[in-house]
Amino acid sequence: MLKLTNVNSFYGRSHALQDVSLAVPRGEVTAILGRNGMGKTTLLRTLMGSMVRSTGAIELAGQRIDGQPTHRRARGGIAYVPQGREIIADFSVRQNILMGCFAGRGPVAIPPLALELFPYLAANLDRPGGVLSGGQQQQLALARALAAHPQLMLLDEPNEGIQPSVVEEIEAAILRLNREFGMTMVLVEQNIDFARRVASRFAMFEKGAIVQSGPIAALTDELIDRHMAF
Template identity: 40%
Template sequence: MIAPVATRGLAVGSLEGGYGSSPVLHGVTLQIGPGEIFGVLGKNGMGKTTLLKTIMGLLPPRRGQVELLGENVTGWPAYQITRLGVSYIPQEKSIFQDLSVEENLRLALREPSRFDERLIAVAAWFPFLTARRQQRAGTLSGGEQKMLLMARALLTRPRLVLIDEITEGLQPAVATRLQEILVEERRTYGTTIVLVEQNVGFALALADRYAVLKVGTIVETGNSSDPGARKTIERHLAI
C-alpha cells in the first residue's frame, strides 16, 4: 500500500519493468518522504538505472504504480513528469556537445526571463561555468560536463531530483563539492533527492536512508546513520 500523500515525495508500489521482453524490475516498492535524500545502491546490472528511467517515464512500467509529489504518474511521458518539478540527471553525459555552456543551461528553463536570476545560483555552485558561458560544452572535461548536468538540473529549482551515478569517474574533491551543493539545495528549498550510486561513502554521507537493489529486487533497506550500514551495503555489493 502507498502511504498518504502528505508523507511522501516519491512512492513506487510493486513496480515491474524492463526493456522489450526482458524483465528487469521485480516488484520494487519504495516510499520516500518530501525533502528526504534517499540512496539506491547496487552493483552494475542490478536495475538501478532501469528503476530511475521507469520512474521518470522514459520506460513504461509493466505493472505497479509510480507516484511523484502527490500525483499518480504511472504511464505518464517524461515531459509531463518534468512539468511537476522533477529533474533527472542521467548516468550518460546528455549535454548538447555542440552548444555552448550557456545554451545548455538556457534549455533547462521554460521561462527564459528567469535565466539571469537563476544564473546567480550557478555562479555560486560552479563559478567556472559562468566564466566559460560561451565555451562549447563538448570541450569541457568529463568532470566539468557532469557539473554542467548538475547545474542544468538544479537551475529549474526542482522539487524532486533523480541522480544516476553522478560520482562515476569524478575526483574526490569534485564529488565533495557536489555533496555540499545537494545538501544546500535540500536545506534551502526542501528538495527531495534520489541518488543511484555505487559509491557507498558518497551515498551514506548524503542520504537519510538507503535501499540495496539486487537483480531488480530490493534486498535491504536502512538508515544511513546506522552503525553497520556501510558494512551491510558492501556485503551485498561484494556478492
C-alpha cells in the first residue's frame, strides 16, 4: 500500500527524518513508536506533503506521490487525523465531518459508517464542534477522515489526553475499520499496550531514523525499555 525509500525531511537546517525506508502492507495497522521529538509526527506530515523540504521516494499503491501537493495526496486516498484534532470550533459536528468530503475523493455526504461507529456524533450533528469534549472531538476527527473515503489513514496519537472510556470506543472503531473493512493505517502512538492490541507491525524511531521494525510480536519489553524509557 505504502512504500518509503530513503526519505529525508528538514525543518530549516534541522535534519528531522534521516533516510527512512518503510513498507506498510495493505490492510494492516503499522504503529510508529518512539520518544517525543524523534520524528514520528514529521513522518506523517511528510506523507501528507506538508513539509517545506523533503527528499526520497514515496509510493502509494504503486504510484509515486512524493512530488504531489497535499490536496492531491488527499484526493489520492490519504486521510490525516492530526495530533490536537484541529476541529473547527464554530462549525457544527455535521459541517466538520463534511469538510472531509471536500478534501477527499467521495460524495459530499456523511458516511453512514461514521455515524454507526460514533453514536454520540449521530445524536449531536448540530452541536458546535468547539463544545465537545476532547474525546468527542477525537471521534469527530476520525469521522471527518472517514468522509474522505481514504484507502490509507494516518493517526497521530489518537488517545492523547482522552478519558479511558472514550479510548475504548476509539480502539473499537480502529479495530473495526481495520479488521472488518480492511482500512490500512499508520498509527503514531505512545501507549504501548494500545499499539500491541491494534497494530500488526511496528517501526521504532530514534533521532529521525528507524532503529527497529517488524511484526508486532517482535516488540519486546527490552526494545521498549531501550528506545522509549525516560
